[in-house]
Amino acid sequence: MPKRSKAKEAVIVIVVDSELVAVGLTMAMSSRPDVHIAAVAHNAEAGWKAIERHKPDLVLIAPELARAVQLLSGGHWRTRTILLGRNPHVGVEPACGTEQVCGFVSYSARRQRFLPLIDTVAQCPLVQAAAGGARCGDCPARLSLALPALGLSGREYQVFVFIGRGFGSSDIASELGVSIKTVETHRESIKHKLGLGSARALNAAAAGWCRGEVIASDP
Numbered sequence: 001m002p003k004r005s006k007a008k009e010a011v012i013v014i015v016v017d018s019e020l021v022a023v024g025l026t027m028a029m030s031s032r033p034d035v036h037i038a039a040v041a042h043n044a045e046a047g048w049k050a051i052e053r054h055k056p057d058l059v060l061i062a063p064e065l066a067r068a069v070q071l072l073s074g075g076h077w078r079t080r081t082i083l084l085g086r087n088p089h090v091g092v093e094p095a096c097g098t099e100q101v102c103g104f105v106s107y108s109a110r111r112q113r114f115l116p117l118i119d120t121v122a123q124c125p126l127v128q129a130a131a132g133g134a135r136c137g138d139c140p141a142r143l144s145l146a147l148p149a150l151g152l153s154g155r156e157y158q159v160f161v162f163i164g165r166g167f168g169s170s171d172i173a174s175e176l177g178v179s180i181k182t183v184e185t186h187r188e189s190i191k192h193k194l195g196l197g198s199a200r201a202l203n204a205a206a207a208g209w210c211r212g213e214v215i216a217s218d219p
Contacts, residue, residue, distance in 0.1 A: 008034070008123070009034055009035065009036050010035045010036070010058060010123060011036050011038050011055070011056045011057050012029070012035055012037050012038065012056055012057065012058045012059070012060060012118075012122065013037075013038055013039045013040075013041070013050045013056040013058075013059050014026070014039070014040045014041070014059075014060045015040075015044070015046075015050070015051075015059065015060070015061040015062065015065050015066075015069065016040075016042065016061065016065070016084055017042050017043065017062060017064075017065065018042075018062075019042065021084065021107060022040045022042070025060065026040065028111050028115060029118065032115065032118075032119065034119070034122070035118070035119075038050070038054040038056060039054055043065070044065050044068030044072055045072065047059075047061065047065055047069050048069045048072040048073055048077075051069070051073075051077065051079060057079070057080060057122055058079070058080045058082065058102075058118070058121055058122045059079050059080070059081045060081075060084055060105075060118070061081060061083060061084065062083070062085065063083050063084075063085055063090075063091075063212075066081065077100070078100070078127060079100075079127070079128060080100075080102050080121050080122075080124060080126065080127070080128050080129060081101050081102060081128070082101075082103045082105055082117070082118065082121055082141075083101055083103070083104045083105070084104075084105050084106075084107065085104065085105075085106055085107065085212055086106070086107050087106065087212030087213050088106050088108065088148075088212065088213070088214050089104070089106070089148060089212050090104040090144075090145050090147070090212055091209075091210055091211050091212035092147070092161055092164070092209070092210045100129055101129060102121045102124070102129045102139070102141050102142070103117050103121055103142065103144040103145060104144045105118075105144065117141050120140060120141050121139075121141050148214070150193075150209075150215070151193055151194075152190060152193060152194075155176075155186065156186050156189060156193070158176060159172055159176070159183060159186040159187065159190065160190055160206050160209070161206070161210060162175060162176075163187070163203060163206035163207075164206030164207045164208075164209055164210035165210060166207070169184055169187070187199070187202065190202065194215055196215075
């Protein structure tokens with residue numbers, strides 16, 4: 001029986017501000033024979049230098065550092081990327097753009113879930129994610145970018161995200177081309193569906209959702 005060809009060793013750079021997270025990831029991936037962690041950085045400047053030097057196949061990076069690295073790169077960062085975050089989901093605006101982000105791993109994820117995801121992205125033949133491509137569309141890693149369902153209508157979800165971004169009712173009405181009264185009606189419906197008892201609770205929940213937090217109904 002012919003021997004199975006050995007997979008190419010994937011080069012990985014980790015960029016997180018938490019040394020604890022970096023050590024945990026390094027230990028978790030030490031059992032993977034086809035990956036090599038070339039560098040660990042704890043700030044954007046060191047992260048971008050490591051990316052430039054090692055030309056990694058995959059970057060594991062915190063969202064806030066991804067934004068900074070993207071700026072430092074001047075648009076030249078073109079590497080497959082998995083975001084690492086404290087929150088349960090990736091939020092509404094993944095750092096460094098969905099065209100580059102392959103997946104998301106929460107700090108609370110178990111290794112049985114995140115190690116196969118890292119393996120999949122590390123061994124992908126593409127240089128970076130291509131959200132509209134067939135390969136990326138069928139990739140199981142993309143499922144980690146999906147947001148939990150909220151049970152809102154499409155228009156209600158639009159309003160909810162605008163609220164989370166700090167827009168007032170008049171601004172939302174202008175953006176959507178509807179009346180302020182319609183926006184207020186949507187706000188009340190959203191509060192009811194999400195179990196939120198006040199406008200303040202709605203504003204806080206929407207802002208948290210945009211960052212990647214889950215929504216807790218009022219008691």
